[in-house]
Amino acid sequence: MAAQVSISPHDLQPYCQRIQSTSEAVDDAISRAATAQKAWSALSLDERIAIGYKFVEEFTKLSERIPQELTKMMGRPVSQGAGEARGVVERANYMLSIAASSLADVPLKNTDKPGFRRFIKRVPLGVVLVIAPWNFPYLTAINSVLPALLAGNTVILKPSPQTPLSGERLSLALTQAGVPKDAIITLHLSPEMTTQAIQNPLVKFVSFTGSVVGGRAVEQAAVNAPGFKGVALELGGKDPAYVRSDADLEYTVPELVDGAFFNSGQSCCAVERIYVHESIYDAFVARFVDIVKGYKLNNPYQEDTTLGPVVSLASADRIRKQVEDAVAAGAKALIPSDPYKRVDKPGTAFVQPQVLVDVNHAMDVMKEETFGPIVGIQKVASDDEAVQLMNDSPYGLTASIWTNAEANPASEEAFLALEARLETGTVFLNRCDYLDPALAWTGVKDSGRGISLSKFGFDQLTHAKSVHMKIKTS
Numbered sequence: 001m002a003a004q005v006s007i008s009p010h011d012l013q014p015y016c017q018r019i020q021s022t023s024e025a026v027d028d029a030i031s032r033a034a035t036a037q038k039a040w041s042a043l044s045l046d047e048r049i050a051i052g053y054k055f056v057e058e059f060t061k062l063s064e065r066i067p068q069e070l071t072k073m074m075g076r077p078v079s080q081g082a083g084e085a086r087g088v089v090e091r092a093n094y095m096l097s098i099a100a101s102s103l104a105d106v107p108l109k110n111t112d113k114p115g116f117r118r119f120i121k122r123v124p125l126g127v128v129l130v131i132a133p134w135n136f137p138y139l140t141a142i143n144s145v146l147p148a149l150l151a152g153n154t155v156i157l158k159p160s161p162q163t164p165l166s167g168e169r170l171s172l173a174l175t176q177a178g179v180p181k182d183a184i185i186t187l188h189l190s191p192e193m194t195t196q197a198i199q200n201p202l203v204k205f206v207s208f209t210g211s212v213v214g215g216r217a218v219e220q221a222a223v224n225a226p227g228f229k230g231v232a233l234e235l236g237g238k239d240p241a242y243v244r245s246d247a248d249l250e251y252t253v254p255e256l257v258d259g260a261f262f263n264s265g266q267s268c269c270a271v272e273r274i275y276v277h278e279s280i281y282d283a284f285v286a287r288f289v290d291i292v293k294g295y296k297l298n299n300p301y302q303e304d305t306t307l308g309p310v311v312s313l314a315s316a317d318r319i320r321k322q323v324e325d326a327v328a329a330g331a332k333a334l335i336p337s338d339p340y341k342r343v344d345k346p347g348t349a350f351v352q353p354q355v356l357v358d359v360n361h362a363m364d365v366m367k368e369e370t371f372g373p374i375v376g377i378q379k380v381a382s383d384d385e386a387v388q389l390m391n392d393s394p395y396g397l398t399a400s401i402w403t404n405a406e407a408n409p410a411s412e413e414a415f416l417a418l419e420a421r422l423e424t425g426t427v428f429l430n431r432c433d434y435l436d437p438a439l440a441w442t443g444v445k446d447s448g449r450g451i452s453l454s455k456f457g458f459d460q461l462t463h464a465k466s467v468h469m470k471i472k473t474s
Contacts, residue, residue: 004161004188009075009309009349010300016073018164018188026193027200029185033127033154034202036182041124041152045103048150052096054177055146056089062169063089066138068301073163074134075309075349076263077300087435088138091453092146094437099150102455103462115472122462124152125230126204129197131158131218133210134311135266135371137166140234143441143452144207144461145170145184151461153205154183156197162311164188191217199225205461209234209268212369212446232450232460235443236369237268237397240390241432242418243284244383244403245277246411252402252430253287259400259432260375261295261353264310268447269398269426269433273359273366274377275386281379285357288377289334292353297340309349310372316349319372323354326365331356331376361392369395383418391423396444400428 006016021029040048067081106120128148132141137159148155159167167186174184189197198206198221206229208218215233222231241256259271276284300308310316327333333354337344340352351372359366359376366376380386390399399422405412412429419427425443428434435441440454451457 002190004164004190006073006161006164007312008072009311010071012313012349016164018161020190021187021193023193023196026187026189026197029187030127030156030197030200030202032182033156033185036180037124037126037152037154040149040154040180040183043152045100045150045152048152049096049099051178052092052099052146052150055174055179056092056096058173058176059085059088059092059170062173066169069165069169070137070163071300071308073137073165074266074311075300077302077305077308079303079305080263084136084138087136088142091139091142091435091437095146095150095453095457098455099147099458102458103151115470117467117469117471119467121465121467122151122458123465124462126153127156127202128153128205128207128461129156129158129203131194131206131208131210132160132163132167134160134162135263135268137163138170139435140209141166141170143209143457144232145174147452147458148205148207148461149174149179149184151458153461155185156203157184157186158189158194158197159186161188195221198222201226203229205230205232207232207234207450207452212236215448230460232452233448234268234441234450234452235397235446235448236371236395237270237443237447238272238367238369238393238395239269239398239400239432240393241271241274241400241402242380242383242386242390243274243276243280244401244411244414245279246404246408247280247402248404249280249284249287253284254291255431256402257288257291261292261307261373262433264307264351265373265375266310266371267433269435270371271400271432272370272375274375275380275389276377277386278379278381281377285334285355285377289355292335292355295353297343297350297352307353307373310351311349313347313349315372316351317346319351319370319374322365322368322370322372323356323374326356326359326363326376329363330358330360331363331365332358361389367393383414387418387421391421394446396424397447398426398428398432399424400430400432402430405429
């Protein structure tokens with residue numbers, strides 16, 4: 001049996017080893033989950049919801065250890081780790097609050113067909129495979145795991161090998177809350193065993209969050225499986241922001257710095273490219289650079305650290321090369337090496353934050369996902385130019401527009417006109433890099449397909465069953 005060794009990006013030392021599941025173990029786990037699904041789905045929805053609220057209590061008990069574990073697993077500064085646990089609770093509570101209405105039968109008025117009763121049921125699919133990423137391992141997993149269970153499915157959870165403890169913690173909290181142990185099973189899988197799990201006929205739906213390359217592999221595996229199964233793909237982004245001429249820079253600039261550099265930019269919805277109206281461009285860039293220079297790249301276990309390492313050496317090398325290529329093509333880097341040269345060097349996963357100007361769409365840094373603490377800022381002359389550049393991307397996850405809508409109602413109207421033209425799953429006004437659990441989380445183009453969160457997130461985890469009853473026969 002192969003061992004899976006997880007390396008901490010902070011010191012590049014092993015911190016965790018797990019035995020990867022064998023082919024027989026994978027099939028056995030899925031078979032047990034399929035058997036457990038019959039009993040789990042037989043519980044009333046109210047009973048499953050009550051267990052869900054108990055899960056929130058159990059997860060909260062575990063949450064004190066999460067910041068330290070996240071730092072060890074993926075390098076996020078320990079001072080920022082508590083936010084993920086709070087986010088899990090927020091999302092879970094919201095999904096629980098709408099589960100009854102989202103999963104209830106849909107009755108049809110029978111006034112047009114007297115003597116008949118008709119309604120539509122939401123029926124669970126069976127076994128759902130959730131493949132979670134490393135960058136927000138709890139938040140991304142809970143988006144699919146909890147609604148799948150509430151809908152009456154059982155779940156096989158595959159955490160990233162970078163963050164294996166997250167899957168184990170979620171499973172523990174769920175089983176302690178009353179979810180049967182075979183209704184939520186965490187498996188540590190190799191790529192080959194992941195494909196086998198996807199292609200198992202008892203797996204009826206696959207929810208994947210990760211890279212475009214990984215999403216294509218998941219989709220291909222599902223296509224090659226016997227029968228037909230649903231696939232949801234939450235993939236990458238190259239998310240843009242547009243700062244209009246009337247934006248409040250004292251508010252806007254700090255928000256965009258955080259949107260670009262939180263978690264070292266390792267978020268699918270991080271701001272990776274910013275377009276600024278030429279009338280305020282110089283002031284915006286000067287303020288942006290001043291804030292970034294105050295970021296502290298250092299040991300993520302220190303409370304005053306604001307940037308930790310990226311997830312791996314390979315990721316660090318790729319990010320550095322993207323910056324080097326942009327500079328070679330004419331971009332200008334505005335953040336000097338000092339004081340970062342002590343930690344940002346080859347052979348480490350620490351990457352200094354960087355702000356690039358004189359950029360254009362011939363450069364990968366403005367077109368291809370970076371997933372690191374790098375942002376390009378480009379000057380534009382009009383709303384039309386900004387929209388054209390924002391849409392000039394293979395991705396479409398989120399976009400944000402920054403304008404003084406509070407002081408000028410015409411700015412809100414301008415935002416709504418721009419929003420209608422943007423090719424993206426979510427459009428923000430004066431905020432970014434945030435998932436509201438009441439809103440559908442989805443993407444277009446290479447950012448994937450399918451929906452999580454909101455009432456619509458339950459739809460892909462069930463199938464509609466129509467019931468047509470003729471009451472009177474005479």
